[in-house]
Structures are given as C-alpha cells and as structure tokens.
Amino acid sequence: MLEQLLIFTRGGLILWTCKELGNALRGSPIDTLIRSCLLEDRSGASSYNYDAPGASYTLKWAFHNELGLVFVAVYQKILHLLYVNDLLAMVKREFSEIYDPKRTVYNDFNDTFQQLKKEAESRAEEIKKSVQFSKPSKAGNAKKQGQGQKGLLDGGESKNSVEGGNDDGDGDGDNMKGRVSENGYSKNGHIGNGILTKDNSGDSKDNGRPNTGAFDVSKLQKLRAKGSKKTDNDVNKASKPKPKKKFTKKNRVWDDSPKEQKLDYTDPVSDNVVENVADVAADHGESMMDKEEIFSSDTESVEEEETVKDGKSDPKKKSWFSSMFQSISGKASLEKADLEPPLKALKDRLMTKNVAEEIAEKLCESVAISLEGKKLASFTRISSIAQAAMEEALVRILTPRRSIDILRDVHAAKEQRKPYVVVFVGVNGVGKSTNLAKVAYWLQQHKVNVMMAACDTFRSGAVEQLRTHARRLQIPIFEKGYEKDPAIVAKEAIQEASRNGSDVVLVDTAGRMQDNEPLMRALSKLVYVNNPDLILFVGEALVGNDAVDQLSKFNQKLGDLSPSPNPRLIDGILLTKFDTIDDKVGAALSMVYISGSPVMFVGCGQSYTDLMKLNVKTIVKTLLK
Numbered sequence: 001m002l003e004q005l006l007i008f009t010r011g012g013l014i015l016w017t018c019k020e021l022g023n024a025l026r027g028s029p030i031d032t033l034i035r036s037c038l039l040e041d042r043s044g045a046s047s048y049n050y051d052a053p054g055a056s057y058t059l060k061w062a063f064h065n066e067l068g069l070v071f072v073a074v075y076q077k078i079l080h081l082l083y084v085n086d087l088l089a090m091v092k093r094e095f096s097e098i099y100d101p102k103r104t105v106y107n108d109f110n111d112t113f114q115q116l117k118k119e120a121e122s123r124a125e126e127i128k129k130s131v132q133f134s135k136p137s138k139a140g141n142a143k144k145q146g147q148g149q150k151g152l153l154d155g156g157e158s159k160n161s162v163e164g165g166n167d168d169g170d171g172d173g174d175n176m177k178g179r180v181s182e183n184g185y186s187k188n189g190h191i192g193n194g195i196l197t198k199d200n201s202g203d204s205k206d207n208g209r210p211n212t213g214a215f216d217v218s219k220l221q222k223l224r225a226k227g228s229k230k231t232d233n234d235v236n237k238a239s240k241p242k243p244k245k246k247f248t249k250k251n252r253v254w255d256d257s258p259k260e261q262k263l264d265y266t267d268p269v270s271d272n273v274v275e276n277v278a279d280v281a282a283d284h285g286e287s288m289m290d291k292e293e294i295f296s297s298d299t300e301s302v303e304e305e306e307t308v309k310d311g312k313s314d315p316k317k318k319s320w321f322s323s324m325f326q327s328i329s330g331k332a333s334l335e336k337a338d339l340e341p342p343l344k345a346l347k348d349r350l351m352t353k354n355v356a357e358e359i360a361e362k363l364c365e366s367v368a369i370s371l372e373g374k375k376l377a378s379f380t381r382i383s384s385i386a387q388a389a390m391e392e393a394l395v396r397i398l399t400p401r402r403s404i405d406i407l408r409d410v411h412a413a414k415e416q417r418k419p420y421v422v423v424f425v426g427v428n429g430v431g432k433s434t435n436l437a438k439v440a441y442w443l444q445q446h447k448v449n450v451m452m453a454a455c456d457t458f459r460s461g462a463v464e465q466l467r468t469h470a471r472r473l474q475i476p477i478f479e480k481g482y483e484k485d486p487a488i489v490a491k492e493a494i495q496e497a498s499r500n501g502s503d504v505v506l507v508d509t510a511g512r513m514q515d516n517e518p519l520m521r522a523l524s525k526l527v528y529v530n531n532p533d534l535i536l537f538v539g540e541a542l543v544g545n546d547a548v549d550q551l552s553k554f555n556q557k558l559g560d561l562s563p564s565p566n567p568r569l570i571d572g573i574l575l576t577k578f579d580t581i582d583d584k585v586g587a588a589l590s591m592v593y594i595s596g597s598p599v600m601f602v603g604c605g606q607s608y609t610d611l612m613k614l615n616v617k618t619i620v621k622t623l624l625k
Contacts, residue, residue, distance in 0.1 A: 002081065003057065004074040005113070006030065007095060007106075015069075016095070016106040018113060026055035029074055033059050038070070040401070040596070041393035044365025049077055053565070062088040064096055065373045066333065071095075083124035090116045287442040288612045289601070333375050334382065339368045342386040346624075353623050355586030356545040359593050367393055387624060394620045398589065400598035404572060407446055409533065410503055419451075419497040420504045421530060423490075424574070425523060426538035427550055428511035431576040431603060433462065435538060436506050437469035439574075439601065441608035443504055444473065451502040453493035454479040455486040455526065458510035458519070466508055473608070476502070486510070487526040494530060507532065514553035517561075524561035527568050536600065537570045539591060541578045547587045548594045555595060572600035575614070579604040583622050588614065 004025055007016040012034075029050040037048050043061070050057045056077040063070055071092050073084050094112055343364040350360040367389045376382070406420075413420040422439070424432045433456075440450045452470050454477060456462035463479050470477035478493035490507050497505045509526065512519035527535065537554060539547045551570065559567045573591055581587075588599050599614040 001079065002073060002075050002084070002087075002117070005087075005091070006072045006074075007091070008070055008072075010068045010070060013104065015099075015104065016109055018110070025057070025074060027052035029055070029057045029059055030072060033061070033072065035401070036596070039396070041363065041366045041370075041396055042593075043369050044362045044367075051077075060084050060088060062092050063369055063372075064092055065370060066375060067096060067099055069096070069099065081124075082128065083120035086123060087117060087120040090120060285609050287438070287445055287609050288604075289442045290445070291612075333373055334371050334385070336368060336372055338382055339371055339386060342383040343368055345383075346386060346390055349625075350586060350589075350623060353586040354545075354581070354584040354590075355623070356548050356590045359548070359590050363390070363393060363593075391620055391624060394589065394623060395616060397593055398599070398614070398616045398619060401596065404534075404598065404600060406443075406534070406600075407448070410443075410448055413533065414503050417498075419494060419502055420534075421490075421494060421507065421532040422504065422534045422536060423507045423509060423527065423530075423532040424536050424538055425509050425554065425570070426511060427513055430511065430538050430540050432511065432538045433465050433469065433508055434606070435574055435576055435601065435603045435611070436466075436508050437473065438603065438608050438611040440469070440475055440506055441473055442611055444475070449501060449503045450475050451493070451497045451500070451505050452477040453490055453505055453507045455489045455493070456508050456510040457482045457484045457486055457489065462508070462510065476500070486522060487529040490526055490530050514550050514557065517557075520554075520557040521561050524558050524567075527558060528562050528564055531568065535568060535571045536574050537572070537591075537595075537597070538574045538576060539587070541575045541581050541585070541587050541602075543587065545590065548590045551591050551595050570595060570597050572597050574601040574603065575599050576603040578602045578612075579610075583625070585619050585622050588619060589623065 002018075005018045006014060008014040027050065029052075032050055033048050037043055037045065038061075043063070046060070048059045048061075050059060057074050058077045058079075059072060059074050061070060061072045069092075071088050073088055075081050075084065091113065094116060095106075095109060098106070098109065346367075347360045347364045350363070351357055367386065370393075371385065371389055374385075376385070406422075410420045424436050426432050436452070440452065443450050452466055452475055454463045454466045456466070457480070460482070463481065467477055467479065469475075478489075478496050480489045480492070486509060493507070494505055496502075507526075507530075509523060510519065512523065514520070537551055539550060543550075551573075555569045558569055562568070573588075573595070575588055575591070578585075591597075592599060602612040602614050604610045604612055
C-alpha cells in the first residue's frame with residue numbers, strides 16, 4: 001500500500017500531497033531523502049531506504065528538470081509495489097500539463113491521481129498474471145526440447161532425426177539425413193550432432209558444417225611434429241648469455257656532524273637534548289594546514305580550445321570534450337540517448353583517475369537525471385553541458401555537508417572544562433601514528449595543549465613509535481604498555497587529561513583489517529565507552545577502489561557491533577600519501593561519496609609540516625582533465 005505521494009519544487013515548496021492516503025509518516029523520510037540523496041547528487045539510485053525506530057520506508061522519485069519539480073512516492077519497505085515507477089511517470093506527465101509557477105494549490109489534482117493510481121495498479125496486475133501464465137509454458141517447451149536432444153544422443157529416433165528426415169530449420173537439411181544407424185554412425189558418417197564424418201580410411205573429415213563439438217586429433221599431432229623439428233645447429237646458434245659483472249657494495253659513509261646526531265632520540269635514558277616547539281618549528285617551518293593555496297597541480301587550467309603550435313592549431317592537442325561533439329542547433333530538449341555518449345566519456349575519464357567504477361556510474365546516472373528534459377540552446381554542445389553539470393556535482397559532493405572546525409570545537413570544549421577527544425582509526429600501515437603527530441604539531445602552533453594516548457596495545461613497537469613522536473614534539477603521552485584493553489587505556493587517558501589541563505587528547509589505535517571482527521569489536525567498544533568528539537578514518541590515497549570497501553565496512557562494523565541504539569560512525573577522513581599519486585585523486589571522491597564524511601586532512605610527506613587541506617576546486621579540475 002502506498003503511504004504518501006508528494007510533489008514539491010526544487011526550492012522546497014510543497015505543491016500537492018495526496019490527502020486520500022491519509023497516512024502520517026513516522027520520522028522524517030522526506031527530509032532525509034533531500035539531505036542524503038538529492039542534495040548530494042545521489043539521485044541516480046533507483047530507490048532510497050529509510051530506517052528509523054518504528055519506521056521503515058522505501059522512497060522512489062522522479063524529476064521534471066524543465067519545470068524544477070520533484071515527485072516522491074513513499075511506501076513500506078516490506079512491500080514490493082510494482083506500479084510505483086509507472087505511477088510516478090503518469091503523475092509527472094499529467095501534473096506538468098496543469099502546472100503554473102504562480103499557483104501553489106492543486107486540490108483539483110486529487111481525482112486525477114486516484115484515476116492514475118487505479119490504472120497503474122491494474123496494469124501491474126496484468127503484467128503479474130502474464131508472467132505467471134508464461135512460466136509453465138516455457139518450462140514445458142524446455143522439457144520437450146530436452147527429451148528430443150536426449151533421443152538424438154542415445155541413438156533413438158525423433159521426427160527430425162530419422163533417416164531421410166526433413167530439415168530442422170537451421171539451414172542444414174542435407175546433413176540431417178541419415179543421423180541414426182545400428183553402430184552409432186549414420187550413412188554419411190555423422191557422429192553425435194553430425195560434426196565429423198568417418199570414411200573407409202578412418203580419417204575424420206569436415207563435412208561442411210562448423211566444428212563446434214569435437215577436436216581434430218590429427219591436427220594436434222601435426223602441430224606437435226612441426227614444433228619438434230629443431231636441430232642441434234639451431235640450439236648452437238642461440239647466443240650464450242654474457243657473464244654479469246660482479247659489483248662490490250661500497251660501505252656507506254655516515255655524516256658525523258652534530259646536526260645529524262641531534263635527530264637520534266632512540267635512547268630513552270638520554271635527556272641531554274631538550275627541545276621545545278620553537279626549535280621544531282625552526283627546523284620544519286609552519287604547518288601547511290594554515291596556508292591558503294594548499295594543493296597545486298598542473299591541472300589547474302583545463303584547456304577547452306585547440307592548442308596553437310607554430311601558428312597552427314594542432315588537432316591532436318584538442319580537449320577531449322571539444323573534440324567529441326559538434327554544435328547542435330534547434331534541439332528542443334535533452335533526451336537520455338543524447339546524454340549517453342558524453343557521460344560514457346566522463347565515466348571513463350573518472351575511472352582513469354582512480355574513481356571506483358560503481359561510483360562513477362552512479363554519478364553519471366545522477367547527472368543524466370538532472371539534465372534530462374532540459375532545453376538546449378542553439379549551437380550548444382551537449383558535452384559542455386554534461387561537463388558543467390558533472391563539475392557542479394563533484395563540487396557539491398566534496399564540499400562538507402556540515403562545517404567541522406576543530407579549533408573552534410576545541411575552544412568550545414575548553415569552555416566546558418573537558419578535553420576534546422580525537423580517535424584515529426584505519427587499516428594496517430596507512431600512517432596513523434605519523435599523521436597523528438602531524439595533527440599534534442599543527443594544534444601546537446595554535447597554542448593548544450595536546451596529549452597523546454597510546455591505545456595501540458596490539459602491535460609491537462607501537463608505543464615506542466608514539467613515544468618518539470611525543471619526545472620530539474615535547475608532548476605528554478599516556479601509556480600502559482601492551483596487552484591491555486584499549487578502551488580502558490583511552491578512558492584513563494581522558495581522565496588524566498582532565499586533571500593536567502590538556503585541551504586535546506589524540507588517541508592512537510591499532511591498525512586492523514575491516515574483516516577482522518575481534519579487533520573491530522574492540523574498536524567499537526573503545527568508541528562506545530569514551531564517546532570521542534571526532535572519529536577520523538586514516539586511509540591511503542593510492543589504494544583506489546579498496547578504500548571504498550575499507551571505509552564502508554568500518555562504518556558498518558561500528559554500527560553493527562555497538563550496543564548503543566544510535567552508534568557513532570566515522571566523522572571525517574585523513575587521506576595519507578597524497579604526494580605519491582600524481583593525478584590519480586579519485587580515492588578522495590570515492591571515500592567521500594560512499595560515506596558522506598569530508599576529507600579534513602591530507603598527508604603529503606614525512607615531516608610534521610606535511611599536512612594540508614583538500615582543495616576541492618583543484619581536485620575537481622584534476623578529475624575532469
């Protein structure tokens with residue numbers, strides 16, 4: 001049963017709601033659909049499932065892009081209504097004929113909707129009955145065909161296989177004659193399906209019919225005999241490999257200058273070298289997080305015109321968009337078939353930039369839905385319109401839905417006299433501890449008191465690694481060694497930070513694969529017990545499509561294994577090794593699209609200053625180049 005059907009503008013003005021249905025929706029499925037799907041260019045999906053306490057709905061929608069209207073149907077998730085898509089199409093067609101931008105009330109559309117609903121339901125019932133009646137007949141035909149084939153293989157007679165039978169309709173009636181004989185061979189010598197013939201000499205010969213069911217053994221023997229004709233002269237002609245020269249490894253000469261000795265902090269007893277934040281800043285400089293122009297690339301300027309070379313245009317250097325389609329004149333409105341070629345090129349371009357195939361396809365479907373039905377001006381390239389729409393969609397996806405200002409949130413927590421807790425999670429070897437130290441260095445430059453919590457009690461050397469960063473940056477560290485419950489260690493670290501006046505607690509966790517349930521359960525417990533202010537997923541920029549699987553399963557496990565009815569999920573992304581991927585920046589788009597969480601930090605090197613913000617416009621231009 002249909003729960004609700006609404007018609008509203010893209011600006012959010014509700015024009016019509018079906019009053020006859022009279023069902024009050026629980027929760028806010030329409031608002032959630034707008035925030036999670038329509039505003040983030042996920043409208044290419046076929047449906048959206050809304051789950052809330054006491055409510056479980058499926059929502060389907062349709063657009064009228066020329067008029068700027070949205071049609072949404074809501075029904076119970078447990079039901080499978082076959083007529084919803086057909087009903088939305090009919091409602092869209094009928095309502096667009098009476099729509100007036102100056103009009104806001106459409107009570108006269110109720111009777112029309114009821115008639116359309118009955119037509120859609122009756123049409124769905126007819127299709128359902130036709131499918132049910134057609135299934136037995138297909139099964140019976142298949143059974144009869146199987147029996148006929150069995151009779152041929154067993155040497156039995158059938159109407160089309162008896163000696164002197166007629167053509168079976170496949171154009172080889174002559175070969176159908178004389179299929180069956182007493183010894184398994186026909187008069188013409190056919191075997192099985194009549195592929196090979198056997199004459200008196202015993203050789204197999206092709207009878208003019210394509211050889212699809214057997215292999216000619218004589219050909220294989222000839223190939224073997226031909227391949228084995230190698231003489232000793234041919235072997236001797238082969239050039240002998242030249243002996244490789246042996247290179248002796250030279251001893252490495254280390255620089256024994258005092259400046260290099262200053263970097264050695266592996267001895268925990270050595271307290272002779274005392275360094276403060278000013279010394280570290282003098283060595284490394286300011287963090288790149290505070291610079292306005294963060295990420296520079298050669299793809300800042302995307303050429304859409306021909307490249308001029310020696311006063312002449314070079315056709316090979318044309319932009320991939322400008323060379324795709326010529327100008328179109330007199331086109332009334334865009335159709336789906338018109339958008340397929342440019343969107344396919346866009347999909348291929350995104351995939352070459354390391355965007356997951358599934359996400360690239362969904363993006364193109366969403367852009368197609370947003371452009372279908374729009375009027376096209378004269379002498380306008382469809383490729384240009386598709387590129388502009390895709391660029392807008394990518395900017396909306398990569399731009400955070402909500403503002404996450406860590407410095408502002410830290411000061412707000414400080415006023416409440418509690419520390420701001422950040423938990424770093426991710427798979428093994430992505431650089432959680434290193435980038436945690438980069439974030440700590442950036443916070444120190446903004447006069448924030450930071451404390452590290454060594455909650456990686458699983459990996460050998462993890463505590464010593466974090467201790468080295470803490471000593472290098474002169475930051476207090478809370479540790480309890482190994483084989484301890486990380487949730488309890490984090491809780492005690494937060495209590496210690498409250499006592500000593502630390503503003504921020506950076507919690508380092510063990511690396512774990514997304515399929516490791518025991519470690520994921522321990523992480524879920526840590527999040528549930530301590531309720532951190534920010535959960536950062538640390539992922540590599542060079543893993544590509546695997547990042548989508550990692551991030552989605554981390555979110556899934558945090559939700560499934562948490563005892564809380566409202567579990568905490570990942571709030572932001574820290575993308576590491578961004579300096580190693582050249583223009584393959586698609587992992588950032590894939591991770592943001594799959595989770596809805598923004599990329600808050602980008603790691604681009606090994607020093608403490610190599611932490612950046614994500615330049616959305618530059619990433620978009622790089623993806624579309």
